[in-house]
Amino acid sequence: MPLVHVTDPADPRVAPYLDIRDRDLAGHGGFFVAEGEVVVRQLVTASRFRPHSLLLAEKRVAALTDVIAALPASVPVFVAAQAVMDRIVGFPIHRGILGLGLRGAAPLAADLIAAAPPVIVCAAGIANHDNIGGIFRNAAAFGAGAVLIDGASCDPLYRKAIRVSVGAALRVPFARVESVAAMLDLLEAADYRVVGLSPAGSLPLARLVPPPRVALLLGSEGPGLPADVLARTMAVRIDMSGGFDSLNVATTSGIALYHLTRAGV
Amino acid sequence: MPLVHVTDPADPRVAPYLDIRDRDLAGHGGFFVAEGEVVVRQLVTASRFRPHSLLLAEKRVAALTDVIAALPASVPVFVAAQAVMDRIVGFPIHRGILGLGLRGAAPLAADLIAAAPPVIVCAAGIANHDNIGGIFRNAAAFGAGAVLIDGASCDPLYRKAIRVSVGAALRVPFARVESVAAMLDLLEAADYRVVGLSPAGSLPLARLVPPPRVALLLGSEGPGLPADVLARTMAVRIDMSGGFDSLNVATTSGIALYHLTRAGV
Structure with a gap:
């Protein structure tokens, strides 16, 4: 034309x-x-x-x-x-x-999970467009096969989120599942190990042996993942230096994805 | 009062x-x-x-x-x-x-290096306040003892940089060295191994054995580190998934600092 x-x-x-x-x-x-x-x-x-x-x-x-x-x-x-x-x-x-x-029709979470990608990224309550964009950018960089977002997370197709993702939000397929509990139900039914990132996690990330089918669950920076959600996951922490236990959630996703996909290299 | x-x-x-x-x-x-x-x-x-x-x-x-x-x-x-x-x-x-x-008097780079912190972060041409703030946040999170910035990097004490750093720009001491070459001179004279992050790096980060005194050199996202600078460093890359070799520089700093400070845990 x-x-x-x-x-x-x-x-x-x-x-x-x-x-x-x-x-x-x-x-x-x-x-x-x-x-x-x-x-x-x-x-x-x-x-x-x-x-x-x-x-x-x-x-x-x-x-x-x-x-x-x-x-x-x-x-x-x-x-x-x-x-x-x-x-x-x-x-x-x-x-x-x-x-x-x-936008077209959104894929179903069940279909994305059924495709059995080795790594799925899950966002719970990520309401900031910079952070959701950064998470998609890292998901693409480390080859995560899908992103699941809960009802409290913001729209990955919002202009700023797409821009911060450097277009990754247009590449990595995603689906919304209203509640995190329902998201975990779907993942568990498909034999995914869900790794929950939290400063309260009992296992340091560096000691986590990457499971073959893993879902990485990220909560918002302030409140983090609720205790009842975290209890259903393998709760993992990133050890930091004394007195400053504060990582940006997009950076956290990058570190965890790096570990999950490159640790054995 | x-x-x-x-x-x-x-x-x-x-x-x-x-x-x-x-x-x-x-x-x-x-x-x-x-x-x-x-x-x-x-x-x-x-x-x-x-x-x-x-x-x-x-x-x-x-x-x-x-x-x-x-x-x-x-x-x-x-x-x-x-x-x-x-x-x-x-x-x-x-x-x-x-x-x-x-602001007071800025510390001298030579004094920061002489204090011999195990990890120093170096920024070359980081002109974006979000990125410089994110780099300081990660430097604090992983206990880097100092940050060196070149003349082309922006002011870590700009309001937005401080905010994005969650205050880390007020904690981690930093000094400006006009040229990256002069920065490397100072570091080499103090027996620091300089690790340069670049997609062109010959060594995957996952295989890098953290040196005891290491300076992590980060370039801007677009052009990255110049070839003559990279040639003076141990050039390290973060392997990514095919077709999307794009990480945010602050996220890159987080992944590299995680590896340098936690790999042996």
Whole structure:
């Protein structure tokens, strides 16, 4: 499909991009927003989602020639002058590179588990977009096959979460299970060992022999995993230096995934 | 010292808090800004810096009684109604908890190295405040004794860096050495083995036997460490899953520090 040049911010064809920050916060119907070259490239070339369209500032088109060529013919690429693009999206968007993806039907947690990936990452109450994005980035980096999130965790397809994940949220399949208890039921039924990360864990991570099918359960930084949840897991701690037992939860996921996938190397 | 109640935003005693965002960006003279309960608590109780003063919204005073009691008598605690505090600082500051610290004289890199901590963290070209804050948080968590930063790295005492570090930037001593080459000269002269993290490293981290005196050198996420710098280090990589060799630099520091300090546990 040739580029579609847009000169009128009110052009109905770019209506899904109008005031995109507010729309994104509201869940944005069936879309999610990919922002910046790295993420839009992932959306088009390495994502499990179908792109709906791109919206590019004129000056960015040349850098994305290969991405545009890789798009199915049915996917429009809207091109606008920077000032027009700013008016469409409702703020000065210096990066000048946006895409919309179609959420489609979410996979079922049971199906992701049935595929039996060696490592699954589970997020309980991760309500911060930086942290959920960082967890997906690490999941992709260390080859976790799926991510399960509970009802209290935030949307991995929120624009900022995708950006922080460097696009990994578009690659690693995920499913939401409302309660952590139900998540553990599913994992136990499929013979996964659930490793719960907690400063209160009885086993130091460095001594954990990675189980063949392991689910890594991460709680939020403040309260951490509830005691009743932790009691159903192999509770593991990361030993730290005296007086400062505080790791970011995304960093924690990186350390634990490193240990689980590389310890025997 | 009793609480000092401030009712006039133009009160000269709170002048250092005026429009604090802009001042912070400008380096803020001899001060740095601590924001929020966790960080202000660290400033007062576990910091290597002297506090200059606190500025609290009235509703926050009760939660900080112990912190106020721990302050030297010479340090004023200004208290203002939320609306007055908002006008002083120039934006709605919901947390209502600020402190100023005195930068004082920076330690010399040579002195930090001469103290011979087992682990030193070195940052080259880390220009992002989230990343420098995350690196300090991990340095504190795993007991690194010092951080060295090059001229291209950002200020660890910038408000956001301190916040992301959860106050660790106020605890772990650091010094700036303009060039990475000069930094390596100092470390080599003191018999430190410098481990350079790079996807191009020849040794997988999991196979690195932690040297007794080790300096962990981290470069920026995009370009990474320059080849001439890397050639002077023991170049180590973190193996990742195919097709996604991308870790955040703060997460990288956490994984490497975990390995260096816990591998033998």
